[in-house]
Amino acid sequence: MSGVEGDNESPELKSSVSPYEDALDALSSLITKKTRADRSNKGDGFDVLFDYLKMLELDVAISQMKVIHVAGTKGKGSTCTFTESILRNYGFHTGLFTSPHLIDVRERFRLDGSELQTEPYKTASLVFSVSTLGSNRVDICEEKFLAYFWWCYNRLKEKTNEDIPMPTYFRFLALLAFKIFSAEQVDVAILEVGLGGKFDATNVVQAPIVCGISSLGYDHMEILGYTLGEIAGEKAGIFKHGVPAFTAPQLDEAMFVLEKKASQLDVPLQVATPLDINLLNGLQLGLDGEHQFLNAGLAIALCHTWLKRTGHLEGTYLDQISSLPDQFIKGLTTASLQGRAQIIPDRYINMENLGDLVFYLDGAHSPESMEMCGRWFSLAIKKDIQQQNSWKDQSQDNSGPSNGLISKYHNEASRRSSTQILLFNCMSVRDPQLLLPRLMNTCANHGIHFQKALFVPNISVYNKVGSHALPTTDPQVDLSWQLTLQRVWEDLIHGHKGGDDKNNDSICEEGKEYTEKNARSCESSLVFPSLPLAIKWLRDNVQQNRSVRVQVLVTGSLHLVGDVLRLVKM
Ligand SMILES: Nc1ncnc2c1ncn2[C@@H]1O[C@H](COP(=O)(O)OP(=O)(O)OP(=O)(O)O)[C@@H](O)[C@H]1O
Ligand SMILES: [Mg+2]
Ligand SMILES: [Mg+2]
Numbered sequence: 332m333s334g335v336e337g338d339n340e341s342p343e344l345k346s347s348v349s350p351y352e353d354a355l356d357a358l359s360s361l362i363t364k365k366t367r368a369d370r371s372n373k374g375d376g377f378d379v380l381f382d383y384l385k386m387l388e389l390d391v392a393i394s395q396m397k398v399i400h401v402a403g404t405k406g407k408g409s410t411c412t413f414t415e416s417i418l419r420n421y422g423f424h425t426g427l428f429t430s431p432h433l434i435d436v437r438e439r440f441r442l443d444g445s446e447l448q449t450e451p452y453k454t455a456s457l458v459f460s461v462s463t464l465g466s467n468r469v470d471i472c473e474e475k476f477l478a479y480f481w482w483c484y485n486r487l488k489e490k491t492n493e494d495i496p497m498p499t500y501f502r503f504l505a506l507l508a509f510k511i512f513s514a515e516q517v518d519v520a521i522l523e524v525g526l527g528g529k530f531d532a533t534n535v536v537q538a539p540i541v542c543g544i545s546s547l548g549y550d551h552m553e554i555l556g557y558t559l560g561e562i563a564g565e566k567a568g569i570f571k572h573g574v575p576a577f578t579a580p581q582l583d584e585a586m587f588v589l590e591k592k593a594s595q596l597d598v599p600l601q602v603a604t605p606l607d608i609n610l611l612n613g614l615q616l617g618l619d620g621e622h623q624f625l626n627a628g629l630a631i632a633l634c635h636t637w638l639k640r641t642g643h644l645e646g647t648y649l650d651q652i653s654s655l656p657d658q659f660i661k662g663l664t665t666a667s668l669q670g671r672a673q674i675i676p677d678r679y680i681n682m683e684n685l686g687d688l689v690f691y692l693d694g695a696h697s698p699e700s701m702e703m704c705g706r707w708f709s710l711a712i713k714k715d716i717q718q719q720n721s722w723k724d725q726s727q728d729n730s731g732p733s734n735g736l737i738s739k740y741h742n743e744a745s746r747r748s749s750t751q752i753l754l755f756n757c758m759s760v761r762d763p764q765l766l767l768p769r770l771m772n773t774c775a776n777h778g779i780h781f782q783k784a785l786f787v788p789n790i791s792v793y794n795k796v797g798s799h800a801l802p803t804t805d806p807q808v809d810l811s812w813q814l815t816l817q818r819v820w821e822d823l824i825h826g827h828k829g830g831d832d833k834n835n836d837s838i839c840e841e842g843k844e845y846t847e848k849n850a851r852s853c854e855s856s857l858v859f860p861s862l863p864l865a866i867k868w869l870r871d872n873v874q875q876n877r878s879v880r881v882q883v884l885v886t887g888s889l890h891l892v893g894d895v896l897r898l899v900k901m
C-alpha cells in the first residue's frame with residue numbers, strides 16, 4: 332500500500348457494519364491469547380518498541396514531547412486526570428493517555444480534556460490525509476480517530492514481519508497515542524503506565540519532564556512480584572536519569588526501594604503532600620473519595636514541577652503550600668473520570684420516581700482499593716440517609732417556604748427505606764478471599780450491610796475493545812467463577828453471623844438453577860448468567876416494591892462498571 336490516502340483505508344471496509352467496528356475488529360486481532368501471568372513475555376522484546384517508533388516515524392517527535400509519566404498500583408488514572416485538568420486550565424493544549432477504558436476505546440485518548448466516546452456514529456469517509464489533521468485543534472472525533480488508527484495500523488502491517496510481528500494490543504494503543512499527540516502538537520502529554528513501569532510500552536519515553544508514582548499496593552503480582560518492594564522496583568522502572576520524581580506517601584517497604592532506585596539514577600525524589608482540603612476555597616474535588624486527596628497532592632506536585640521545568644513558573648515546590656493558584660483549584664475541582672466513585676440514578680426506573688434505583692460505580696479491584704471503595708460507598712449512603720432525615724424533618728415542620736413538587740418528592744422519598752445491594756465481578760487472577768472480606772468489613776464497620784450480593788460474568792472479550800454492540804447473553808456461559816465468588820460471599824456472611832459450618836449448598840436453591848429468576852439463588856446472594864438479567868432483576872424488584880430505595884454498589888472490575896454504564900445510560 333502506498334501513499335497516505337490509501338493507508339487510511341480499512342482492509343475489511345467492504346464487508347463492514349461500520350468503519351468504527353472494522354477498526355475494533357482489527358484492534359481485537361492484536362489481543363494475544365497469552366495469559367497475563369505468562370512471564371516469558373516479561374520484558375522480552377521491549378526494544379522492539381523502538382523499531383515500531385521508527386516505522387511510525389515517531390522517534391524524533393517522542394524525544395521532543397513534554398511528558399508527565401505516572402506509574403503506580405492505584406490512582407494513576409485519577410492523578411493523570413487531575414494533572415491534565417490543571418494544565419488545561421493554564422491554557423495548555425493537553426494530551427492524556429489513560430487505561431483501561433470503560434465503554435469506548437477512544438476514552439483512552441483525550442485531547443484538551445475531551446472524552447471521546449460520546450459522539451453518535453457518523454458514516455466516516457476515511458479518505459482524507461492524516462497530514463492535514465494536526466492543524467485542527469478540536470476533539471478527536473471518530474473520523475480523526477479512524478484516520479490515525481488506520482495510518483498506524485496499516486503502516487505497521489506493511490513494515491512488520493516474522494522477526495518483528497505486529498505490536499500487541501496495549502503496545503499498539505500506546506503507539507497510537509504517541510502518533511495522535513505528536514500530530515496534534517500537544518504542549519504536554521500525560522501518560523499513564525498500563526502495567527508495571529519498566530517494561531511498559533509508555534516507557535519508551537526517554538526524557539520525561541517529571542515522573543509520578545501513585546499509591547503502591549498489591550496487584551498483578553503474578554507479573555510484578557509478590558512483595559511490595561518488588562512491585563515498587565518495577566514501577567520505579569519509569570525513573571530517568573536526573574528527571575525529578577514525586578511519589579504519593581508509601582509504606583516503608585515500598586519507599587525504601589523507590590529511594591534506592593532514585594539515588595542510583597540521580598533522581599530527586601520527593602513525597603507529594605496529600606492535598607489539604609482547605610486549599611480548595613470551600614469547593615469539592617472533581618473526583619470523590621478520601622483517596623483522591625493523595626492523588627490530587629501528587630498531581631499538584633507534578634504540575635508545579637512541569638510548569639517550572641518548562642519555564643512557565645518561578646519558585647520551588649514547597650512542602651507546605653499555603654494557597655493554590657486559581658488554575659490549580661479550577662483544574663482539581665472540575666476534573667472528571669467516569670467509573671470512579673460515580674453515582675448515577677437508573678433512568679429507566681427514575682422517570683417518575685427519582686432515586687428509587689441508584690448505581691454507585693467504582694472500578695476498584697485490588698484489596699486496598701476495595702477498602703477505599705467501601706469507605707466511599709458507606710459515607711455516600713450515610714450522607715444520603717442524613718439527607719432523607721433532613722427532608723423528613725422539613726416535611727414535619729411546615730413553617731418554611733415550600734415548592735410544592737419538590738416538597739412532595741422529598742416527602743415521599745423520606746418515607747421510603749433504603750437497602751444496599753452489591754453487584755460484583757472480578758477477574759479470576761484476583762483473589763476474592765482478599766477482595767470481598769475487605770469490602771464487606773469496611774462497609775460493616777460503617778454500619779452498612781448488603782442485603783444481597785449479585786454476581787455476574789463479564790460481557791465479552793470483544794467488548795473490552797469497546798464495541799458499541801449490545802451485550803448478548805450466551806446460554807452456554809461458564810459461571811463457575813461467579814459460583815466461586817458466591818461461595819466466598821456466603822461463607823463470609825455466615826462467618827459474620829457467627830453461624831456454624833453449614834455447607835453453603837444447603838442454603839442455595841439447588842436444582843432450581845437459572846429457572847424462574849434466571850439466577851442461582853442463595854440466602855444472601857444470586858448468580859446471574861448475564862448482566863442484563865441482573866439489571867432486569869433489580870428493576871423488577873424496585874418496581875414491585877416502591878417503598879424501598881435500592882442502592883447498588885457496582886465494583887470489582889472496571890469492565891463490569893463499563894458494562895453497567897453502557898446499559899444504564901442508554
Ligand atoms: N490513592 C489511592 N489509593 C487506593 N485506592 C485508590 C487510590 N486512587 C484510586 N483508588 C481506587 O482505585 C480505583 C481506580 O482508580 P484509578 O483509575 O485512578 O487508578 P488506576 O491506577 O488508573 O487503576 P487501573 O489499574 O485500573 O488502571 C478507584 O476507583 C478507587 O477505588
Ligand atoms: Mg491496574
Ligand atoms: Mg488506570
